[in-house]
Amino acid sequence: MSVNTWIIVAGDPAIGNLIDTARSLGGSVSVAVVGPRAVADTVAAAGVDKVVWFGEPGAVPAEAYATVVADAVAAATPGLVLAANRASDRVLLGATAARLQAPVLAAVSSITADGAGLVANCSVFGGIAEETVTVTGPLALLLEGGPVPAASTTVPVEELPATPLGITVVETKPSSFEQVDLGAAPRVVGIGRGLKTQEDLALINALADAAKAEVACSRPVAEGLDWLGKDRYIGVSGAHITPDLYFAIGISGQLQHMVGVRGAKTIVAINTDPNAPVFKEADYCLVGDLYALVPALTAALK
Amino acid sequence: MKIVVAYKWASNPQDATVGAQGTVDWSRAKPGFSEYDPVAAELARRLADATGGEVIGLTVGTKRVDATLARKAALSRGFDRAVIVADDSLEGAGSTQLAAVLAAAVRHIGDVDLVITGDSSVDVGSKMVPTVLAGQLGWPAVAEVISITGQAGALRVERAVPTGTQVLEITGPVVLAASTDAAVARVPGMKDILAAGKKPVESLDLAALDIPAAAGTTTVTGTSRPDLLTRKGQMIDASDPAAAAAELVAALRGAGAL
Numbered sequence: 001m002s003v004n005t006w007i008i009v010a011g012d013p014a015i016g017n018l019i020d021t022a023r024s025l026g027g028s029v030s031v032a033v034v035g036p037r038a039v040a041d042t043v044a045a046a047g048v049d050k051v052v053w054f055g056e057p058g059a060v061p062a063e064a065y066a067t068v069v070a071d072a073v074a075a076a077t078p079g080l081v082l083a084a085n086r087a088s089d090r091v092l093l094g095a096t097a098a099r100l101q102a103p104v105l106a107a108v109s110s111i112t113a114d115g116a117g118l119v120a121n122c123s124v125f126g127g128i129a130e131e132t133v134t135v136t137g138p139l140a141l142l143l144e145g146g147p148v149p150a151a152s153t154t155v156p157v158e159e160l161p162a163t164p165l166g167i168t169v170v171e172t173k174p175s176s177f178e179q180v181d182l183g184a185a186p187r188v189v190g191i192g193r194g195l196k197t198q199e200d201l202a203l204i205n206a207l208a209d210a211a212k213a214e215v216a217c218s219r220p221v222a223e224g225l226d227w228l229g230k231d232r233y234i235g236v237s238g239a240h241i242t243p244d245l246y247f248a249i250g251i252s253g254q255l256q257h258m259v260g261v262r263g264a265k266t267i268v269a270i271n272t273d274p275n276a277p278v279f280k281e282a283d284y285c286l287v288g289d290l291y292a293l294v295p296a297l298t299a300a301l302k
Numbered sequence: 303m304k305i306v307v308a309y310k311w312a313s314n315p316q317d318a319t320v321g322a323q324g325t326v327d328w329s330r331a332k333p334g335f336s337e338y339d340p341v342a343a344e345l346a347r348r349l350a351d352a353t354g355g356e357v358i359g360l361t362v363g364t365k366r367v368d369a370t371l372a373r374k375a376a377l378s379r380g381f382d383r384a385v386i387v388a389d390d391s392l393e394g395a396g397s398t399q400l401a402a403v404l405a406a407a408v409r410h411i412g413d414v415d416l417v418i419t420g421d422s423s424v425d426v427g428s429k430m431v432p433t434v435l436a437g438q439l440g441w442p443a444v445a446e447v448i449s450i451t452g453q454a455g456a457l458r459v460e461r462a463v464p465t466g467t468q469v470l471e472i473t474g475p476v477v478l479a480a481s482t483d484a485a486v487a488r489v490p491g492m493k494d495i496l497a498a499g500k501k502p503v504e505s506l507d508l509a510a511l512d513i514p515a516a517a518g519t520t521t522v523t524g525t526s527r528p529d530l531l532t533r534k535g536q537m538i539d540a541s542d543p544a545a546a547a548a549e550l551v552a553a554l555r556g557a558g559a560l
Contacts, residue, residue, distance in 0.1 A: 094433020106428035125315040137518015166473030175466035288540030296543035
């Protein structure tokens with residue numbers, strides 16, 4: 001059974017993983033693109049069969065196109081609709097799922113088609129268990145976007161006239177934090193509530209420099225304390241990463257955090273509490289004060 | 303302004319136990335007002351107080367979402383009243399089904415200007431219900447919302463985006479999902495809990511709501527425990543930091559991790 005797939009893009013063409021998933025099901029691969037024309041052109045050169053685009057958005061955010069995208073995709077009666085797990089993309093996927101009355105599955109590790117329908121394996125309830133779900137009828141999936149696909153054959157971009165809903169961007173303020181792509185970092189140093197003050201991040205930055213690693217954190221450090229940007233937060237609703245090496249420093253290792261780093265090849269844990277759950281999921285365990293161990297480790301790496 | 307807060311009465315997976323076959327046992331996990339929903343309730347209360355509006359708490363789920371404890375816990379969060387759809391046929395309902403029931407309840411409430419939700423639910427956490435709810439209503443949704451000001455039909459909403467924040471002007475009804483740290487929610491006091499018992503609650507009959515049929519069937523055909531990587535669990539004596547650091551670096555180099 002082959003399945004015709006639509007991919008929904010809300011301004012970010014980093015959908016390599018979605019295209020691969022759609023291709024694996026053997027049917028046609030179409031993409032509905034909201035955003036600047038350059039995004040549609042990038043997608044049109046990414047080895048897909050069809051691209052529809054809803055015109056230059058100007059100051060209109062992607063969310064305002066929710067109903068026109070849902071109408072356009074539903075009219076094509078897709079078997080599967082995919083979107084990357086990003087805020088605006090989720091809005092367009094949700095609108096389309098509603099129009100199709102299709103279920104939505106997230107944290108999906110595989111999808112196949114058999115005679116009974118689509119069969120998806122997904123991680124559920126924050127990663128404590130996995131389910132195999134069989135769906136008859138259309139299905140909407142949230143997937144990690146993956147890289148911007150490389151150019152191959154180019155298909156024409158079909159422009160569909162669209163009347164967006166009433167939302168306008170009237171002001172844009174840049175973030176005070178530098179952006180980071182944790183997913184691409186081979187080594188990551190994660191910091192948690194064991195760090196006492198924001199100034200102490202200097203210790204962690206020094207270790208990250210010595211280890212050629214990116215700095216990441218558990219949720220409270222980015223949300224609430226605001227010591228680091230939200231894109232550095234690892235956990236169930238944050239980044240899910242698979243680096244070669246992960247240092248969990250001053251992180252207790254609750255499920256909500258660990259689910260984001262379980263794919264790391266090697267995990268080092270430093271914590272004062274010998275009973276911290278992080279030690280159950282670490283390869284190298286150091287029970288001690290991070291304020292003594294981190295500078296020593298930085299020195300040893302130099 | 304008529305503001306609906308769509309909240310969830312749910313358990314934290316951290317407190318659930320998972321059997322060898324991946325079946326999840328929630329019996330020892332006490333349900334509560336879902337982790338991020340107090341932020342939504344707080345934003346709604348502040349906006350209603352600033353504009354002379356009304357805040358209606360709305361939830362759907364099994365019968366347990368309509369228990370006295372659940373009602374009081376919700377109504378102590380600053381809602382003026384609550385609307386509840388409690389039916390055991392909603393056990394295990396997915397995002398699309400829950401959103402369809404929420405949408406039918408929002409239509410039943412009538413003349414709603416704004417629905418506010420938390421960032422994600424404590425149990426499922428896919429952040430999809432607000433977006434599908436908006437889709438069911440034909441409204442837009444905006445997530446990662448930091449602040450909401452203005453009037454019905456002329457809302458000014460600030461939301462976080464990867465590059466910073468954007469201020470949006472929104473002219474029609476909308477579903478807004480609050481960022482986890484958009485507001486520090488008040489902790490309900492004894493006065494709030496006592497007052498909660500006197501606030502009106504409307505229980506809606508699921509069968510009487512106009513809910514579109516699902517396009518197909520969704521069946522869980524298997525469960526399993528997550529396949530965790532086997533970890534070495536090697537203890538390194540940290541009593542001498544310099545020696546511990548040297549031993550760790552040597553071990554990492556030896557294992558090819560550095």
